Amino acid sequence: MSADDVTTPRVRIRAALAGLPAYVAGKPAAPRTDVTAYKISSNENPYPPLPSVLEVVRDAAGEMNRYPDMGVSALTHRIAEALDVDPACIATGTGSVGVLGQIVQALCDAGDEVVYAWRSFEAYPIVVALTGARSVQVAVDDRGRHRLEAMREAVTERTKVVIVCTPNNPTGPAVTQTELRGFVESMPEDVLIVVDEAYVEFVTNDDPVDSLPLLRDHPNVVVLRTFSKAYGLAGLRVGYAVASPPVAEALRKTAVPFGVSTVAQRAAVASLDAYDELDVRVKQIVAERDRVVAALRDEGWDIPDSEANFVWFPLGDDAVPFAALCDEHGLTVRPFAGDGVRATIGEPEASDRLIDVASRWRAGARPRS
Known part of the structure; x- marks a missing residue:
């Protein structure tokens, strides 16, 4: 049965839903054969689960x-x-x-x-x-x-x-x-x-x-x-x-x-x-964040102070084109049309590529149309 085969219902769906904005999740990184693709669009922790936590998860899964x-x-x-x-x-x-x-x-x-x-x-x-x-x-x-x-x-x-x-x-x-x-x-x-x-x-x-x-x-x-x-x-x-x-x-x-x-x-x-182990990872992410912010500012970017695990590019109407250029280089970031782009602090290799793409943008590079 296709959607076209279903008769339109007469139920009264709340009017408030008509104007409800859709939540836009960060896109997954598209598979690439030329470069490693990185998803830095959802503020996820780049580290895998701790072994002690993963062991607990495996045991708990047996009770699903x-x-x-x-x-x-x-x-x-x-x-x-x-x-x-x-x-x-x-x-x-x-x-x-x-x-x-x-x-x-x-x-x-x-x-x-x-x-x-x-x-x-x-x-x-x-x-x-x-x-x-x-x-x-x-x-x-x-x-x-x-x-x-x-x-x-x-x-x-x-x-x-x-x-x-x-x-x-x-x-x-x-x-x-x-x-x-x-x-x-x-x-x-x-x-x-x-x-x-x-x-x-x-x-x-x-x-x-x-x-x-x-x-x-x-x-x-x-x-x-x-x-x-x-x-x-x-x-x-x-x-x-x-x-x-x-x-x-x-x-x-x-x-x-x-x-x-x-x-x-x-x-x-x-x-x-296991918070002591996790805190080591948090400190590494913070150090990487500070490195990225400093590098971007050295390139001339006016990056706001970040106290989180991401950085913000206040690009206004250029948010979507900048995100497209990142995508061309194997980086998935999160654009907010008309406002800016958020990029998660992930693997150092992803950070290096983000800094490189941001430098290319300031030098005049734009996404292929």
Whole structure:
């Protein structure tokens, strides 16, 4: 049966879906015979799983005929132990974006507002629209940084949630602890402030965000984290929120039942147990990031400070052509049409090629038409 054979249904699909932007995933690297192709479009960790984590995954796969622990008990307690918080403060989900969906579902009705910087994580408008709430986007500054004062001014009586993405995806800068504390203290107590820290492990600035003390002082703060980036578990989809117990309980109520698989739960526990090994890899990625940023700036690029595992090229209307030139040279990057290009810090060989392509672009090279 083909799609043309199916009669158009008369069911009433929600009007909100008609204008819903599609999430654009990073393209996989196309196979090449002339050069090694690299995918640096999805902010994935380039290192393979640690042997200790892979062993746990293999063992857990033998139980895939059984439902996972719906309470995610072992992982919840292990996260709580690592962060020195009560397990009642932890809510898990299918990646940090899954937990964000739980947050917006728990807080927002149709017509409510969610404030966040833009450009920022492209899932935000999708998650918000699915609840019938309205996105209020506040433009980042010319260095890709949050304009927190402008975001505060955008808050109204209809605002239920404010999202601070730090480091900001896709532009790279992070807010400081001083900035975030002042912002949190200026907010109404009935507005939930989500601090999205998907890339927190890569931050090296002089005043890094320490969000947990903010949560202890301000129960309207939620800290959002993931195992996808620094921990290298992107394919297993597991993230979590740290929140006041009543908020965390609400998030558990909006979670998809059995959403976090047994494999994901055990791999995340094993990754926390092996954090010292993983931290070595994180430091290597940070050093490579700093090398790439320095090299690009030496070539004349105005690259924003990055506190994540990627760099941002603020190319405006040249974003798509630059991505096409990268593709011609065996690099898959992530263009954001009209804004810029995000390139993940991957293998050193991929970084070298990115620097070379960026140099060619500045010298006048353009993709073949």
